[in-house]
Amino acid sequence: MSTIAQKRGFASTVWDYLTTVDHKKIAILYLIAGGFFFLLGGIEAMLIRIQLAVPNNDFVSAGFFNELLTMHGTTMIFLAAMPLLLGFMNAIMPLQIGARDVAFPFINALGFWLFFFGGLFLNLSWFLGGAPDAGWTSYASLSLASEGHGIDFYALGLQISGFGTLMGGINFLVTIINMRAPGMTYMRMPLFTWTTFVASALILFAFPPLTVSIFMLMFDRLFGANFFNVAAGGNTIIWEHFFWIFGHPEVYILILPAFGIFSEIFSTFSRKRLFGYSSMVFATVLIGFLGFMVWAHHMFTVGLGPVANAIFAVATMAIAVPTGIKIFNWLLTMWGGSIQFTVPMIYAVAFIPSFVAGGVTGIMQGAAPADYQYHDTYFIVAHFHYVIVGGVVLALLAGTHFYWPKMFGTMLSEKIGKFTFFFFFVGFHLTFFIQHFLGLMGMPRRVWTFLPGQGLDTGNLVSSIGAAFMFVGIVSLLVNIVITSVKNEKVGNDPWGDGRTLEWAIASPPPFYNFKQLPLVRGLDPYWLEKMEGKQTLTPAEPIGDIHMPNGSFVPFVISLGLFIAAFGAMYQIDDKAWAIPVLIGGLVITFGAMAYRSIKDDHGFHIHKEDLIDENDDKGVKA
Amino acid sequence: MKDRLTKWRLLSVFAVLTLVLSGCGEPFLSALTPAGEVAQIQYDLMILSTVIMIAVIIAVTVIFVIAITRFRRKKGEENKIPKQVEGSHLLEIIWTVIPIILLLILAVPTVTATFHLADVKEMDKKPNKDGVRDALVVNVRASLYWWEFEYPDYKVITSQDLVVPTDQKVYFNLIASDVKHSFWIPAAGGKLDTNTDNVNKFWLTFDSQKSEEAGNLFYGKCAELCGPSHALMDFKVETKSQDDFKQWLNAMQTAKEVTPTDTAAAEGQKIFEQSCLSCHAVSPQDARPEQARLAPNLATFGERARIAGVLEHNEEELKNWIRDPEKYKPGNKMTNTYKQLNEQELDQLAAYLMSLKVEDK
């Protein structure tokens, strides 16, 4: 990518990315922005672990610590894990179903820019009077009591980026339903596509409750409403319900695509089709469905009463069944295969014990009375890091190595990759395993410091040492990316040699129109089927013809920028700043003006002509 | 890969060893050393679920280890194409049904315990003619960053140190006065949130023998993020035998205002009345409504286990605390609500506060 950039000049590349509607470039934008926020969240985590390495530490102040823990959680969930997964979905899913683009390229770009400006807004809080400090859950009584603008940054930033995610979700759903290549039936879709589909459906139904609750928080804080003000008849538990009605499916929004990535990797590097494909699909859908039925298990100690607690306890345990199905199917995929331990496969193999550990503690928490002990302690911290780091982050790292050649046309170093894995994996277990016991031994979560003489010293020190290991691992990944990009050794269509799905049949990186001829899909793992018949290319489903492509547009950027500006106005109007209301209105005018402009102007896209496609036969990919 | 795995195993052994060395935590704090019926039920449930889960883990581990060792691609197998297996209905059924059975085994005691632990019918029984119920009820009120314990049937109030009898059920009414907190005594049982909206109710017991092992003093914690000093919102639970507890209640009910004997403390009382009394009460029979009780009741201050919940109980730390509360509990509501005191005044005030006791010891 770097050589092309130099050839075309830096400014024009930037402009290209600011206006792009190509799903592959949007994927790269997600990867860069998500990666950046991931590093930020990681630095916040390191500061947290330094503070907690020894008792009575005062490395950071109490108030700053609460900002750190809030921003660590919020950043990692909303601005790192989800966008990075959206990045892979963008890069790979359309290729896997044999589509030339997503259903709504414009909205795809809009989704990215909304996420980006929302995340930027949230992080500007560090420089503008302090970050949010009520935890990523921002429970209402504390988030109303919190002084300064921290929580306002949280509410407005998440609102903006949430709209972006919602649009991304709708876009993927329509893409998968309407844009599959001929022969690509639902039950032939690769598992990553399936998990993208279910995760997108979860986004569609889980984000509106968050939107509503954030609106209420915003109205309470900024416009004098009383939703959560108990003195005026309000109720703070409403926030908890809405937050978790969103929050629990959110966990599955993250983990399902991770499952998808691992499913692809297991089957590729075992050289075997996925064991029990249809029950894997069934399990995915079932997990997505059950994900909406269990939110109150985050609220066992709120005092909802034994009936609610018992129902949600049993429902929670039920989720273990489809998850177990998945684990066993992955194991049986490897069974009888020919396993090649590449870096992505090492991550996938390491994922199984890590995720099982996180899963079983999840079931333990499902036992409501026992959860009265676990709740809000380091046991919970250990559990969700086992699930999210051991599941989602390992999948992101595995996916980075696995799909890097497809996205950039060059392989990440396997040697450095193994180094990264080693440090990250060891550090991960060192950090979080012991936290289970810290929690059981009486350490609440979200504590700024702890007193000596409570038996918590050793465990915390071990945990902090582990965090340092993880940090080394991530730094080595960055080194790997730099070295790889500088070397830039080009690879062919199927660099791993065992690719099974459609994306591995086309150039790396693919040309901007993806498929010159839409492929005819004749079964699960279509590229593998063709290879087994001795062919190197896909069976086309159509003759070479003109291809219709959308025009790039700067409007998504402008729409998002308008909301970004308006958010400052909304926030500072309570300080009676004279400029605030004009800024609020100005920002909204920019946004709605840009939307109207988009709506009024005709934009029919353009065509790539048949003749050009035939000419490009030899050097496809370079132009992209 | 293989040597990596061994290394990892070594490290995990190391981690487990560290754990063994540090034991199961301290008996006054750890949920792993249950000191009452509630904690015991929860502990048993933990053990049951852990055992079931270990069975699952063993099954996964066995298949996992065999799969990744037996089916690695060896030299000379570069072109081997394994059989493309579609799946197996039998296996799918097995690993659907067995987990369901295991979960049912776990679900039954879970549901039973959920209802058992939420049974607070005793609290609503009619009081006798003196207004005293058979059940011992304590009203807990959480505020930034301190705890108030009211014994409504006996009309006495204390703060920071909860006093409870052993071997009998103690019922709690929980509420928060500013933001949400959560009431947790790990060794005695799981937590319950103190909401701002409504009163939550539950019960705990304290086993006499286990209490003795823990030195008759358990640690209590706030378990819900409530602000900068959330980590420091500790309280203590002092356990007494049922007879001693009755005596203590009696002493609380009959306690007269302390009249200092030495001059320093007498001077301190004057300072207290000027600077502190508007928020802090010194009588356990504080009849004002809870909105007026802005700060911890100090009637038993001389008998407390800690100062401000976290500092050693001695005059030096007390003076440090009064000098600059912000340093020890950032964000507390006491800072800057009283005039600056000089060293002599601090000495006098400390002498007075330390003399505040209800039991003659």
Add this chain to the structure above:
Amino acid sequence: MEAEEKYTPQTWPESPERATLEGKNKFLGFWLFLGGETVLFASLFATYIALKDKVPSPEHALAKDLYELPLVFVMTMLLLTSSLTSVYAMYHMKNFNFKKMQLWLLITVILGLGFLGCEIYEFNHYYHEYNHTFTSSAFSSAFYTLVGFHGAHVIFGLSWLVLVMVRNAKRGLNLYTAPKFYLASLYWHFIDVVWVFIFTVVYLMGMVG
């Protein structure tokens, strides 16, 4: 199929809003969006039900003191009629009768404006007569947020209808513009359906206590 191709009533397809891939995508995407909107309103309804009549002091007006059925009945009729007129508009769109479609859309917009006028009057009335303001209680916050969100949807829906009518006044009907009309009208239906629920849950249930 070229999006801007000229059509006659004879060649005009059966479902013009779904005749192109873009149209099909928009059609499905918009239905999904409405699914999300449904959850959004469901959350607002849940909040309203939880906070109904939750006020700080007994002087504060409650639901049964506030609502006046005649006005709300008129509003409901206006909106339901506008739903019917937008059905007529789509009927003419499918028959490739651009002029009549525009006419019925115009009637829809006028009815919608009438509804909006009533709503502004209603809010104003509560504000001045009962001191029932956005900030006066949890109940009032929940009421204005739910009904106000719907009102904002009405405003957006009206602006959208006007925008597509104006922008396509010269262009007429083709496979590029047909989905635009269709979606705007679909959105309008959705707004009407939400109002039916508001009428029932807020006003009717509010009257009976």
